[in-house]
Amino acid sequence: MTQSTTKARRQEGGGPDFKASKSTKYGLDMAFTVLVTGAALVGVVVLVVLLVDVIRDGSTMLSLQFLTSFPSQIFPENGGIYPALIGSLWLLGLTAVISVPLGLGAAVYLEEYAEDTRINRIIEINISNLAGVPSVIYGLLGLGIFVELLAPVTGGTSVLTGALTLSLLILPVIIVATREALRGIPGSIREGGYALGATKWEVIWSHLLPMALPGALTGIILALSRAIGEAAPILVVGVSLYQTYATAGPFDGYMALPTQIYDWISRPQQIFQDSAAAGIVVAMAVLLLANSFAIWLRNRYQQRS
Amino acid sequence: MAIRAEGTTRSGADAWKRNSRTREARERVIKVFLTACAYLSIFTTFGIVIVLFEETSRFFLEVSPVEFLTSTRWAPPQGDFGVLPLVYGTLMATIIAIVVALPIGLLTAIYLSEYAPHGLRRWLKPALEILAGVPTVVYGYFALTFITPLFRDSLFSDIESFNAISAGLIMGVMIIPTVASVSEDAIYAVPLSLREGAYALGATRRETATKIVVPAALSGIVAAVILGISRAIGETMIVTIAMGAQANWLGSPLEGMQAMTAYIVQVVGGETPRGSITYESIFAVGSALFLMTLVLNLASYWFVRRYRESY
Numbered sequence: 206m207t208q209s210t211t212k213a214r215r216q217e218g219g220g221p222d223f224k225a226s227k228s229t230k231y232g233l234d235m236a237f238t239v240l241v242t243g244a245a246l247v248g249v250v251v252l253v254v255l256l257v258d259v260i261r262d263g264s265t266m267l268s269l270q271f272l273t274s275f276p277s278q279i280f281p282e283n284g285g286i287y288p289a290l291i292g293s294l295w296l297l298g299l300t301a302v303i304s305v306p307l308g309l310g311a312a313v314y315l316e317e318y319a320e321d322t323r324i325n326r327i328i329e330i331n332i333s334n335l336a337g338v339p340s341v342i343y344g345l346l347g348l349g350i351f352v353e354l355l356a357p358v359t360g361g362t363s364v365l366t367g368a369l370t371l372s373l374l375i376l377p378v379i380i381v382a383t384r385e386a387l388r389g390i391p392g393s394i395r396e397g398g399y400a401l402g403a404t405k406w407e408v409i410w411s412h413l414l415p416m417a418l419p420g421a422l423t424g425i426i427l428a429l430s431r432a433i434g435e436a437a438p439i440l441v442v443g444v445s446l447y448q449t450y451a452t453a454g455p456f457d458g459y460m461a462l463p464t465q466i467y468d469w470i471s472r473p474q475q476i477f478q479d480s481a482a483a484g485i486v487v488a489m490a491v492l493l494l495a496n497s498f499a500i501w502l503r504n505r506y507q508q509r510s
Numbered sequence: 511m512a513i514r515a516e517g518t519t520r521s522g523a524d525a526w527k528r529n530s531r532t533r534e535a536r537e538r539v540i541k542v543f544l545t546a547c548a549y550l551s552i553f554t555t556f557g558i559v560i561v562l563f564e565e566t567s568r569f570f571l572e573v574s575p576v577e578f579l580t581s582t583r584w585a586p587p588q589g590d591f592g593v594l595p596l597v598y599g600t601l602m603a604t605i606i607a608i609v610v611a612l613p614i615g616l617l618t619a620i621y622l623s624e625y626a627p628h629g630l631r632r633w634l635k636p637a638l639e640i641l642a643g644v645p646t647v648v649y650g651y652f653a654l655t656f657i658t659p660l661f662r663d664s665l666f667s668d669i670e671s672f673n674a675i676s677a678g679l680i681m682g683v684m685i686i687p688t689v690a691s692v693s694e695d696a697i698y699a700v701p702l703s704l705r706e707g708a709y710a711l712g713a714t715r716r717e718t719a720t721k722i723v724v725p726a727a728l729s730g731i732v733a734a735v736i737l738g739i740s741r742a743i744g745e746t747m748i749v750t751i752a753m754g755a756q757a758n759w760l761g762s763p764l765e766g767m768q769a770m771t772a773y774i775v776q777v778v779g780g781e782t783p784r785g786s787i788t789y790e791s792i793f794a795v796g797s798a799l800f801l802m803t804l805v806l807n808l809a810s811y812w813f814v815r816r817y818r819e820s821y
Binding site: 230231233234237238240241242243244245247248249251252254255258259262306307308309310311313314315318319325327328330331332333334335337338339340341342343344345346348349350353373376377380404405406427430431434435436437440441443446463464466467470471478481482485488489492493496500504 | 555557620621638
């Protein structure tokens, strides 16, 4: 628009034109607000529909007996998830025992000890890349290393192998969460410790780790709940889809909730589909509980600091 | 008295020295342990590369790499090992997923950082985290028993029971939290002064968000999308359950097809003897998968670094 036409417009009285463009502008803004709000709700809506759907499908099978029975091919209506539940608890416990100390250790090293050297930068990039490696690839790693190479140590396709594989899978997540928590601690805490004659490790053990724990714990709980929800890697390292005993030791075979659900889904009969839905309700209940606890913990911690 | 004091001092000094020596030793041992924990990640990567390489090289003794990479026939029982149909299945599901997750994830991120009132934000973010934590078998069940019948009754009456569109759609929902949270980090990192400048020039909230904030956060948003693509490519259970186990070169989204990850699960689920060509083929497919996600992850890391550096 040249200056003369602007001038001409102004002389005519540019009011209506300006108002019109303003109202379309505000109209567009309104529409955009509705659009982004709608988009933000899509996830929540899907989550709710999904929960309602599985609760409806699973209600026929869901009972206390479902939790305490073995799955059954002959009388599927009396079957349950007992061995899968026990197996998942074993996986959870062993994975926590293996991955938490290793993850905390790596995070403490990278945050408190490591200098900015080439190798440490490589470790850093490497960890962020490991976090993006597909879980099924970790399964192949577990198959090559824990199932075959280290069979005398791990007992082959044992629950220990499953836990080791899942530990490698979630280590990057634990390391990242713990590092973030450590980074949030002011340097004055460390200096105060050193001024009193504490060694580096004494400062870390008595001050830094306890202070970082709530933040790290949130990441750890989310990572562990992701681990026990994983089906692909443990399918590759030989989880049982059926066994007649509940896991009683780290070298035993094991079943697990997500793979039990998968096994039921892949059978065509309606009764197995219902069993799968009931299993999903149990898994989702455990998951929601764990996630709520983690989020509550983080909110409490964030309010304090 | 004086003698006793001297004695105490001497033994005290000895004890102190001993104590400090054990302390130093302990410090060293602990540092070694912590260093080992950090180096474990390097060993993990080496482990993945070695395991994949070893079995894949055995596979390539029997099947030529050229056939593997260029043939469009995948039928392991007949000895046909062209990986392209599996790649096609994976990409089909991934593209559908990104078409869903990119707009919704980005708009969600804009809502969370530019629009959401504080109270609502505190509810929405955890809800997204829960969405990200739903086990993928659950999504698979949902796609197979809810979305596919829904499509059959409404839009596409000739849809197959296993199909790419339901699997891809639900995979899109699965990666919404990834796209949204990484984009939001980037949008959040845009300095407030840019927004204030826009408002001062008379821009509305929408104009500020779409013309100032989003372009400024673009490299972070690109990183989010790349990360989302990488997640989708590596996702296993949704495509195994809802997309089928039949390789299908150039099939339509309404048909069943097999993804790379789904093939791996199919083989380990069957009774395949160790050392057979079929067994080795899952490592070859795994290698291809690993390389694809590796490139994407490194690209995403690079883009994230770029926006971190610019502000």
